[in-house]
Amino acid sequence: MAEHLLALRAAVMRRERVSHSTLHFFAYAFIALCLVFAAIAMATGDVFFFRLATEALIFGGLALAVDILLGYTGLLSLGQALFFGYGAYVSGLVLKEIEPSFWTAMGIVLVTATAFGAIAGIIAIRARGVYFALITFGLAQVVSKIVFNTRELGASDGIIGIPVIKTDFLLFQVDTGHAPSFFLLVLSIIVGLYFLVAYVMGTPFGRTLVAIRANESRVPFLGFHPWRYKLAAFILAANVAALSGALYPMLRGFVSPELMFFQVSGNAVIMVIIGGVGTLIGPLYGAAILTGLKSVIGTFTEHHLIVIGMLFVLSVIFFPKGLVGHARPRIERILAARGRES
Amino acid sequence: MKTTSLNLKLALAALGAALSPLAAAQGQPIRIGVVTPLTGTYAGIGQQVKWGLELAAKEINASGGILGRKVDLIYEDEEANPAVATQKAEKLFQVSNVDFLTGTVNSGSTLAVGQVAERNNRLIATTVSFSDAITGEKCSPNVFRVNARAGMQSAALAEWLAKDKPGARVFYLGPDYEMGRSTVAAFKDAAEKKGAKSVGEVFAPLDNKDYSPFFGQIRAARPSVLYTSVAGNDTVRLFTQMNEYGLTKNLTVVGASGTLTSQNLGAIGKAAEGFVTGVGYSPLIDTPENKKFVADFQAMHKALPDLYGADSYGVLYFYKAAAEKAKSTDTDKVRAAMRDIEWMTPQGKKKMRGGDHQAIQDMYAVRVVNGQFTIVAKVPGEAAIGPDSCTRF
Numbered sequence: 001m002a003e004h005l006l007a008l009r010a011a012v013m014r015r016e017r018v019s020h021s022t023l024h025f026f027a028y029a030f031i032a033l034c035l036v037f038a039a040i041a042m043a044t045g046d047v048f049f050f051r052l053a054t055e056a057l058i059f060g061g062l063a064l065a066v067d068i069l070l071g072y073t074g075l076l077s078l079g080q081a082l083f084f085g086y087g088a089y090v091s092g093l094v095l096k097e098i099e100p101s102f103w104t105a106m107g108i109v110l111v112t113a114t115a116f117g118a119i120a121g122i123i124a125i126r127a128r129g130v131y132f133a134l135i136t137f138g139l140a141q142v143v144s145k146i147v148f149n150t151r152e153l154g155a156s157d158g159i160i161g162i163p164v165i166k167t168d169f170l171l172f173q174v175d176t177g178h179a180p181s182f183f184l185l186v187l188s189i190i191v192g193l194y195f196l197v198a199y200v201m202g203t204p205f206g207r208t209l210v211a212i213r214a215n216e217s218r219v220p221f222l223g224f225h226p227w228r229y230k231l232a233a234f235i236l237a238a239n240v241a242a243l244s245g246a247l248y249p250m251l252r253g254f255v256s257p258e259l260m261f262f263q264v265s266g267n268a269v270i271m272v273i274i275g276g277v278g279t280l281i282g283p284l285y286g287a288a289i290l291t292g293l294k295s296v297i298g299t300f301t302e303h304h305l306i307v308i309g310m311l312f313v314l315s316v317i318f319f320p321k322g323l324v325g326h327a328r329p330r331i332e333r334i335l336a337a338r339g340r341e342s
Numbered sequence: 343m344k345t346t347s348l349n350l351k352l353a354l355a356a357l358g359a360a361l362s363p364l365a366a367a368q369g370q371p372i373r374i375g376v377v378t379p380l381t382g383t384y385a386g387i388g389q390q391v392k393w394g395l396e397l398a399a400k401e402i403n404a405s406g407g408i409l410g411r412k413v414d415l416i417y418e419d420e421e422a423n424p425a426v427a428t429q430k431a432e433k434l435f436q437v438s439n440v441d442f443l444t445g446t447v448n449s450g451s452t453l454a455v456g457q458v459a460e461r462n463n464r465l466i467a468t469t470v471s472f473s474d475a476i477t478g479e480k481c482s483p484n485v486f487r488v489n490a491r492a493g494m495q496s497a498a499l500a501e502w503l504a505k506d507k508p509g510a511r512v513f514y515l516g517p518d519y520e521m522g523r524s525t526v527a528a529f530k531d532a533a534e535k536k537g538a539k540s541v542g543e544v545f546a547p548l549d550n551k552d553y554s555p556f557f558g559q560i561r562a563a564r565p566s567v568l569y570t571s572v573a574g575n576d577t578v579r580l581f582t583q584m585n586e587y588g589l590t591k592n593l594t595v596v597g598a599s600g601t602l603t604s605q606n607l608g609a610i611g612k613a614a615e616g617f618v619t620g621v622g623y624s625p626l627i628d629t630p631e632n633k634k635f636v637a638d639f640q641a642m643h644k645a646l647p648d649l650y651g652a653d654s655y656g657v658l659y660f661y662k663a664a665a666e667k668a669k670s671t672d673t674d675k676v677r678a679a680m681r682d683i684e685w686m687t688p689q690g691k692k693k694m695r696g697g698d699h700q701a702i703q704d705m706y707a708v709r710v711v712n713g714q715f716t717i718v719a720k721v722p723g724e725a726a727i728g729p730d731s732c733t734r735f
């Protein structure tokens with residue numbers, strides 16, 4: 001009996017290892033694609049696509065936050081843009097009014113977003129299922145309307161004139177106005193966030209979240225408080241969204257209440273679904289695909305929303321698990337075969 | 343040594359002079375980017391912007407273009423979202439290499455795109471945004487405005503009020519949000535300077551269903567004029583309810599230009615009669631230029647132009663006048679030419695004030711008579727423009 005259990009455990013762990021390395025394979029492939037893109041863009045002296053790709057990565061960070069909640073905790077957030085916009089406003093205000101420093105901005109965003117996430121989380125995670133989705137949606141609407149009507153925050157016009165900043169990284173300097181280097185900086189931050197989140201999801205904490213997603217009522221019988229874990233996941237997701245949002249004003253030099261609107265939250269959910277729910281790296285692919293499509297199709301036709309809507313419907317019908325979710329079993333098989341060989 | 347370098351410079355200059363007009367003259371069209379909402383809430387405004395620009399481009403191209411070059415319009419949908427607008431503007435500046443950009447509708451987009459223009463050393467002009475900040479505290483050397491700003495609309499209305507109803511007792515009713523409060527504050531200021539007496543103000547929530555709780559307060563203040571800046575369906579409810587309660591007797595209702603539009607006028611019907619507002623354009627302006635413009639616009643698009651269509655039509659002539667004065671499309675030269683330039687539009691001659699890049703134009707007070715906006719007064723541009731509050735350049 002014990003032997004049987006041990007064998008089962010070993011098999012489960014092996015499967016998990018393969019599954020993890022598959023996701024990391026997608027992550028490395030993503031980084032490689034980004035670097036190839038950067039090399040081509042640098043060689044052709046392009047600026048626009050560099051900055052568009054940077055924006056895609058920033059929104060990818062927001063989608064990553066949505067996936068923490070949706071893919072691991074089973075909570076659909078329809079208002080994640082609240083934290084994205086929060087990070088953008090705090091970072092923009094710090095850069096413009098206090099000090100044009102990357103580290104100060106990111107530091108203040110990290111600390112305050114934790115507090116803000118905790119407050120919003122205590123309100124939101126009391127509800128389950130569709131009620132959670134509605135509460136997150138409502139919170140984002142309320143806060144964006146408050147910002148929209150607060151003259152000190154620029155009201156409906158937002159805040160412009162957020163300066164281009166230079167940041168020292170001991171060995172080198174990054175200028176947010178220099179498209180290639182800022183792209184690489186954002187790439188390393190977003191990919192860094194991905195690896196951090198992927199690591200956290202592999203710890204017992206992450207497993208408890210998955211257990212909550214599977215069956216929340218049974219988790220207390222295992223001796224865990226679902227409430228605490230959900231709150232922690234909510235705060236983590238708030239921070240990932242806020243830190244990504246903090247990069248936005250560095251790229252575009254402005255913030256506006258539209259960054260908190262449902263359009264942004266909704267797009268993030270679409271990115272997660274296109275890329276693959278519960279894969280963490282999928283949302284980054286989804287962000288790159290959606291941002292690229294929107295920019296290209298929008299130039300050709302004013303009916304771009306119809307085209308993108310149709311593509312979304314088709315992708316949900318034919319690839320319900322998203323891009324990464326769909327390709328994953330194939331890569332897994334290859335990796336597993338290689339694992340047996342070695 | 344000195345002579346060779348001089349010779350070289352001369353040779354290069356000659357070569358440059360020989361090449362540049364050649365390159366410019368040979369087919370290279372002047373590209374004008376249009377970032378405007380083609381979908382969403384403001385799609386109707388974007389449509390007018392597009393129509394106005396298309397008519398002007400057709401006319402300009404038929405008569406030889408600008409500096410002998412054809413005009414090419416390149417559209418991008420901004421979805422009335424500054425975050426989308428900046429991205430699209432950057433694409434137009436860097437990938438499509440446009441010489442000039444226009445079309446932004448909401449003020450947030452205009453301000454954000456203006457900053458993109460500044461960082462790309464290009465010029466933009468808005469034909470729709472009316473937030474005073476664009477040519478005031480947030481002015482930019484790269485942003486021009488050819489349409490009338492909010493302050494000019496209220497100044498025109500206040501001017502008419504002072505003439506038509508001297509010493510009026512004015513009550514203010516605005517929607518309770520930032521824009522609503524600031525429009526009321528701006529008009530109150532303008533009206534009081536012209537001798538009107540403020541007798542009270544009240545702010546109703548946006549999307550308010552029942553205005554009757556405010557009516558007691560209004561009646562008690564015994565105003566002769568009611569100013570309101572509510573919009574859309576709020577206007578429909580306010581006007582019909584005021585009519586039902588008999589409040590409109592001996593009361594002149596005036597308001598912001600967005601309060602009553604062709605979109606909600608039909609729903610209000612008779613209750614809208616007599617409403618007066620200040621605007622920068624009306625299709626009924628009785629000048630040969632405007633009559634020709636309205637006829638051509640209707641022939642091309644089967645619809646009447648509104649102020650957005652007229653101002654967007656005018657902006658191409660503004661660019662044409664400036665580029666031809668500068669004999670170039672170079673940003674610095676065109677900017678210098680744009681400052682204090684005068685050009686013809688359907689509204690008559692406009693002048694671009696150099697100090698804040700705000701166009702000076704004649705304003706009109708219009709009144710609803712038999713369901714139609716009719717012009718009741720013309721306010722000269724100089725009286726409506728207000729002081730230059732831009733300090734950046």
